Amino acid sequence: MNDASPRRDALRRQLGHWRRALEALLRFDEIAAPDAWASLEPALVGTIRDSFSRAAGRQMAELSSLERRATSAGGGDDAAIEARLVALRQGYSLLETTVDFYGDAINSRSNPVMQRTLAGLDRLAGLSMQRLLTPLGHPVPPVLCYVDRGLGAAILKAGLRLWDPTVLSPAATIKIARHNLMRPTALIHETGHQVAHILGWNEALADALEDALSGESVELAGVWASWASEIAADSYAFAHTGYAAVANLHDVLAGDIDYVLRFVPGDPHPVSYIRVLLGVEMCNAVFSDGPWQGLARAWMMRYPLDGADPEVAALIRASLPMLPRLARLCLHAPLPALGARPLSHWIDPGEVAPPVLQRLARAGGGAISRSPYWSAAEPLRILALAGLQMVTQPARATAIAETQQQWLQRLEPLPAAA
Template sequence: MSAVQSLDHALVVADLQRQVAHWLAAARTFRDAEEFASLAAWKSVERDIGAPLRQQLHAIVEELIALGEASNALIAKARRDPSLLSQAASSVQRFRRRYVQVDTTLDFLGDAVNSRTNPTLCAALSTLDRLAVASMAPVLQRAGKPVPRALVYQDKGTGASILRAGIRLWVPGAIMPVAAIKIVRHNLYRPTSLFHETGHQVAHLTGWVPAMRDALARALADDAQLQAMWTPWASEIAADVHAFLLTGYASVAALYDVVGDSRTILQWPIGDPHPIGWLRTALGCAFSRLCFGANGPWVHLQRAMQAHHPVSNAEASVQPLLARSMAAMPRIAAACLSAPVPALKGRPMTDVLDPRRVSPEALAQLERSAGPALWTSAHWRNTDGIRIVALAGLREAEHPETAPAWIDRARAWLTHEVRVA
């Protein structure tokens, strides 16, 4: 090796060593979970949620540090053996890329946990954690599937989302140990969207989406264009059905508040897995008519939507599809509610989640039988928490003049400790 080559080799080795020192020092800070979420926030997460999260994060971080230390060791060998220099440089690049993947993972989970630093918000999100699990348990237990734990967090935007338990994280080989569910501020105290997101988890574990797609295809077999339009929406429709079966009309009204933007409600973006907002709302109203009767607030909601957002406002190419979809809506709704669930031995989801339990009459009976204790009792919170969400959402939707009072009541119920009945 010439003197020039020797100098270049030494400079490259030193540069690689400097890079690894920087990224390794940063990686070691990840060993402290409080680097990305406060101690108070971690303590607020129940043990059966926080423990598996911390274990997964610990494993991810230790693997990252081990990768950095292996790169460092290889650089030391390359200092003595120039033939290893290229291998050492590649190792450093792998370490840098893995660092970014780990950082992305920790940042996401840290932000989710850290959204609980406010005591009031912490109380609400902890309640929603339990309701999320309760919403998945009946179907998954009947199907013989494990029920994931849930970590609900608040974030910006208008719509909720889920990072399903069992999904691969940004770091290769890392699996999400709990379901992380985003709920947005405007729906925090009317959280029917939570049950749409847990519906995605349930659908994934039970094989419901392909069956829903097949049911839609059969219902629309006489109209190839509608069939091609509706079947790609099966995943989001399944999640909407799940939310409806758990919270009834409250889920339909809450959904309309999200999709009712005049700029987008009649649009059909290419590749969007969600139904056109106008049709999605109409489908929810059709569920209500099928399950609860021809008269109810869902009739008024649909009429108001059609008056405010007439089909004529849609693009000319979409208008015929909207009109034909509306004509087919009763059979589309029936197909969605009766779609077989493979993990339930081909029985529909309604076999486990009976929509009659969240009809306006059933919720009124719950309200009468429990009385004021419905909003203060630990017993009612634990046994009928989801139906309480359904009741509050129904009352808010059907009586706009008293909606603020119902919103305040729901907020107090979600955030305050209750006495034991």
């Protein structure tokens, strides 16, 4: 019995299925709601759709080649076509994962209130990157903020290869944790990751941290250097939003004692215990005395080091005396990646010191969150002010959060790049 025809029929049937699947993957209004697409900047919509269309086009070309071979009497060995079909299926799965990620992110903007809120966060994210990238001669990537579950924020950086390695991330795609939507200082931590990636700041800061600690301990220096990417992003959030960034980070990290005192070799996140106290030392370095000192005392009381693994406790104890020096290094040390200048040269954290923000609040008065003038002139400092007020005036936090959401919804988008 000759089984060649049924085998070839099965191939043709499968190829037809994957053609229809690829065609469906590019029906963009089925991936995300039309209203959600419409909430994005047109240039970003075009970039996303073009990226996916090119990737699908490459797979369509391969599929067409296989279809020709499968319908030709001399099309070649069925096993060879089947092997290429398996590879095509795998490629489709990777592209589908990429498209679904963006579809879910864009669909988080389907609600009109969420559309406007996330568009406001897009603007703040773009402005925060502009402050460092523009003077250093780099374009600001597009931004797509979305809301999702979980404790922490995250970023899929623009320019990175996605699940489908033929597709580059078309935007700085930033997840805002739903619970933190109204105190979004973590947004600036994530844009710090994008900026650091573009500038090579992580590598420069790692070298500086290692040099600063090499006289103490080679092992300690290596551990701190391995944390450079998260420390750079924390420094960026602090420079923009001050104490609010530290207090909000504290609240995200304040889990059980095993979590706070956990050290995972190779994890770029510092031990949570150290990470919060480094933020406090940034406050001390720039602002002097303030409520962050009470926060540090409460933190150390809640998480006694005798609850840590002995090796982790030794790492923490060796690090604690170094924190003031390391905080100053993060903010004030010139680095090659920052144009041979310190972070504080480009973004002065003194501008978000509590007394300075209080003066801003008095100058703006009740109109500060409603005035187009103030929103255009001081959007990032208004974010820092609202964050500070929520941290230091907990009885008013709900009202402040509601006012901030209304303010976010009124922010105008960044002008399109020329």
